[in-house]
Amino acid sequence: MATKKPTKTARKSKSWKDIDQDVRAKSMSSTAFKRMFFARCRKSVIAIVAIAAIAVGAKLFLETEDVSSALTQAGRALPLKMVETESDVLDREWILHHLDLNRDGLNLLTLDLGEMKQSLESYSQIRSAELARQLPDTLFVSIQEREPIAKIIASDVDRARITLLVDQEGVVYEGIGYDSKMVRSLPSLDGIRLKRKDGGFEPISGMDVVEVLLTEARTLAPHLYRSWKVVSMEAWPNIVVKSDFAKEAVFEPTPGGYRRQLAELDYIIDYNKSRSVNRVARVDLTLKSQVPVTRASFVQ
Amino acid sequence: MVLLGEIVEGGSLNIIGMGQSSSKGVLKGDIVDFHAASDCAHAAILSAEDQAGVKIDGVYLAVSGSDVNGFPSEASVNVTPAEGRVSQEDIDQVSDLAKGRDLPEERVVIHHLRRPYRLDSRSVEKPLNLEGERLEASYWTVHGNARKIGDAIHIINGFNLHVDDVILSALAAGSVVASEEEKQRGCLVIDIGRGSTDYAAYQGGRCVLAGSFPLGGDHISNDLSIGLRMRLNQAESLKHRYGSAIVEHKDKGEKVWLNNDFEIGDRPIRLWSIEKIIELRMTEIFEVISKKLGSLGRGERLGGGVILCGGGASLRNCEQSAEGVFGVPARVGDNGTMATGELRESQYSVALGLLKYGLEYQSKLETTESNAPGLFGKLKGLFQ
Numbered sequence: 248m249a250t251k252k253p254t255k256t257a258r259k260s261k262s263w264k265d266i267d268q269d270v271r272a273k274s275m276s277s278t279a280f281k282r283m284f285f286a287r288c289r290k291s292v293i294a295i296v297a298i299a300a301i302a303v304g305a306k307l308f309l310e311t312e313d314v315s316s317a318l319t320q321a322g323r324a325l326p327l328k329m330v331e332t333e334s335d336v337l338d339r340e341w342i343l344h345h346l347d348l349n350r351d352g353l354n355l356l357t358l359d360l361g362e363m364k365q366s367l368e369s370y371s372q373i374r375s376a377e378l379a380r381q382l383p384d385t386l387f388v389s390i391q392e393r394e395p396i397a398k399i400i401a402s403d404v405d406r407a408r409i410t411l412l413v414d415q416e417g418v419v420y421e422g423i424g425y426d427s428k429m430v431r432s433l434p435s436l437d438g439i440r441l442k443r444k445d446g447g448f449e450p451i452s453g454m455d456v457v458e459v460l461l462t463e464a465r466t467l468a469p470h471l472y473r474s475w476k477v478v479s480m481e482a483w484p485n486i487v488v489k490s491d492f493a494k495e496a497v498f499e500p501t502p503g504g505y506r507r508q509l510a511e512l513d514y515i516i517d518y519n520k521s522r523s524v525n526r527v528a529r530v531d532l533t534l535k536s537q538v539p540v541t542r543a544s545f546v547q
Numbered sequence: 548m549v550l551l552g553e554i555v556e557g558g559s560l561n562i563i564g565m566g567q568s569s570s571k572g573v574l575k576g577d578i579v580d581f582h583a584a585s586d587c588a589h590a591a592i593l594s595a596e597d598q599a600g601v602k603i604d605g606v607y608l609a610v611s612g613s614d615v616n617g618f619p620s621e622a623s624v625n626v627t628p629a630e631g632r633v634s635q636e637d638i639d640q641v642s643d644l645a646k647g648r649d650l651p652e653e654r655v656v657i658h659h660l661r662r663p664y665r666l667d668s669r670s671v672e673k674p675l676n677l678e679g680e681r682l683e684a685s686y687w688t689v690h691g692n693a694r695k696i697g698d699a700i701h702i703i704n705g706f707n708l709h710v711d712d713v714i715l716s717a718l719a720a721g722s723v724v725a726s727e728e729e730k731q732r733g734c735l736v737i738d739i740g741r742g743s744t745d746y747a748a749y750q751g752g753r754c755v756l757a758g759s760f761p762l763g764g765d766h767i768s769n770d771l772s773i774g775l776r777m778r779l780n781q782a783e784s785l786k787h788r789y790g791s792a793i794v795e796h797k798d799k800g801e802k803v804w805l806n807n808d809f810e811i812g813d814r815p816i817r818l819w820s821i822e823k824i825i826e827l828r829m830t831e832i833f834e835v836i837s838k839k840l841g842s843l844g845r846g847e848r849l850g851g852g853v854i855l856c857g858g859g860a861s862l863r864n865c866e867q868s869a870e871g872v873f874g875v876p877a878r879v880g881d882n883g884t885m886a887t888g889e890l891r892e893s894q895y896s897v898a899l900g901l902l903k904y905g906l907e908y909q910s911k912l913e914t915t916e917s918n919a920p921g922l923f924g925k926l927k928g929l930f931q
Contacts, residue, residue: 261650261654261655261656261693262655262656263655263656263657263691263693263696263700263713265655266655266693266696266697266700267697268700268701268704268709268710269704278589278593278706279589279705279706279707280707282706282707283707286602286707
């Protein structure tokens with residue numbers, strides 16, 4: 248056994264860890280070289296992408312303020328020069344007036360399109376409105392309007408007589424811009440009670456059923472429809488039509504529509520005409536096998 | 548062979564890939580053709596990586612071969628008189644002195660296997676703060692040829708991988724096949740490879756002696772080839788089909804067919820001759836180990852018996868041959884504590900042992916370097 252005096256240092260043997268493990272490309276197999284090459288390429292690509300992302304992020308961050316101010320300045324430099332409108336009945340002047348666009352100095356970018364859309368759609372005649380900016384200086388306004396199927400003769404607060412229009416959804420509105428001839432040709436709606444709501448009127452229920460009758464009459468028997476003056480919902484769900492040929496014609500809603508009842512009415516009118524009876528008092532079309540007809544001379 | 552393991556949450560180990568390749572460019576455990584050995588090792592690494600779907604970060608390399616040797620190195624110091632108790636400084640000093648034995652220039656240390664300290668001639672495991680006058684430290688230093696170990700490392704480096712640790716094959720295998728109780732009672736782990744045999748002797752729970760010598764399964768095939776006049780591949784086949792480490796068939800008239808294909812050239816071989824040749828070589832291998840162990844190889848110091856592993860351990864009656872030489876029970880190692888299925892076979896003990904070493908090494912690193920999360924997520928094992 249070797250006994251040694253205590254010393255501060257002792258010689259250290261060479262360990263396997265002293266063997267140099269540096270890899271030289273020449274000493275690598277082709278597989279390993281490819282492996283190392285692709286690994287380094289992958290790392291390089293990741294590093295480049297990361298650096299690029301950081302650089303772009305930093306640039307965007309630094310330029311945010313500049314971009315914001317540039318947009319504001321650009322906005323100031325984009326005055327509204329043109330308004331393009333698209334509508335059925337309402338004319339361009341009404342739209343400009345309603346939206347208060349007849350002023351100078353309006354800025355296209357500062358217009359509140361949401362508020363303008365809401366303002367348009369608050370008017371009952373307008374079903375929906377779309378507004379869009381068309382850079383650099385144009386505002387595009389597209390309006391889809393309601394189609395009236397009947398009119399209502401009512402009195403306003405001053406007891407003046409006014410004509411209101413009703414569409415198939417039962418929405419009641421004061422029609423603007425309609426051709427008076429077209430309005431006159433619409434049948435008047437009767438037997439209903441108008442209720443005011445938020446400056447307008449509550450929708451009339453059942454108008455979808457009335458619309459079916461009027462549409463079928465207009466397409467299947469236009470000569471009859473032209474003579475219809477009043478459509479009454481007083482006997483609802485039956486619909487009473489007052490026309491030149493019959494003082495009252497009573498229709499009953501059926502799943503198949505009103506085709507059969509219109510045909511029966513047409514036949515009765517033709518039959519009476521052939522016997523020189525131009526107007527009857529009442530035709531009840533609600534019975535399936537018979538159609539009671541009351542002649543005017545019998546009515547007291 | 549390459550085994551690829553991954554440390555999962557909780558510090559347990561999952562084996563996620565395995566790659567094998569034919570052994571070329573290696574003779575008796577030494578690299579004789581760098582390119583051929585590189586191709587084989589790289590193919591095995593690639594195969595393991597492909598199977599696991601991950602890239603290897605680092606490698607634990609097992610070494611063996613004719614050039615790995617060991618020697619005892621001892622030193623003693625007087626305990627600092629002022630205190631009369633062993634200080635940490637005393638322990639460090641005596642350890643450094645014991646490890647400081649000069650080696651020839653071409654040799655490098657692989658392991659310093661520490662044996663129990665001796666304090667005033669009594670064996671102590673941890674001498675710190677114990678009273679005494681003279682402290683002795685003893686190490687078994689395992690060393691190898693720097694150039695040959697460098698060659699093995701450079702093959703791994705050639706795949707652009709770093710070798711994290713180098714471990715003697717038998718030590719790696721012993722960590723898997725020997726139980727703690729066997730190590731405590733004293734046991735011997737023998738790893739019989741193709742070109743060399745490694746051994747590791749355990750006492751008191753720690754490895755106290757280990758080494759390697761150039762005798763292995765290839766020598767048995769070579770003996771059969773020369774002794775029975777046949778080609779080497781025929782001898783190899785015969786060894787696998789009829790080989791036994793002891794003579795089982797006493798009837799000298801019993802014969803087996805050389806090729807067993809009934810073609811021209813096939814001839815009968817005496818079974819007794821085959822078994823006798825193998826028995827002699829196996830006995831020689833065990834006797835070499837016994838001689839190298841000296842007093843450690845006596846039966847009374849091997850209470851835990853002999854544990855055999857490696858490809859050579861698959862030879863029939865290998866245990867009986869070892870029992871005959873060492874005079875203690877012998878068994879073939881089982882990797883059941885770490886693996887299931889095919890990996891339980893003793894030929895995988897070394898690779899599994901490397902993974903276990905790696906796991907313990909990683910655990911230590913994670914304890915001391917807790918600020919490096921994820922850096923050592925994986926560990927890998929490789930042996931030739």
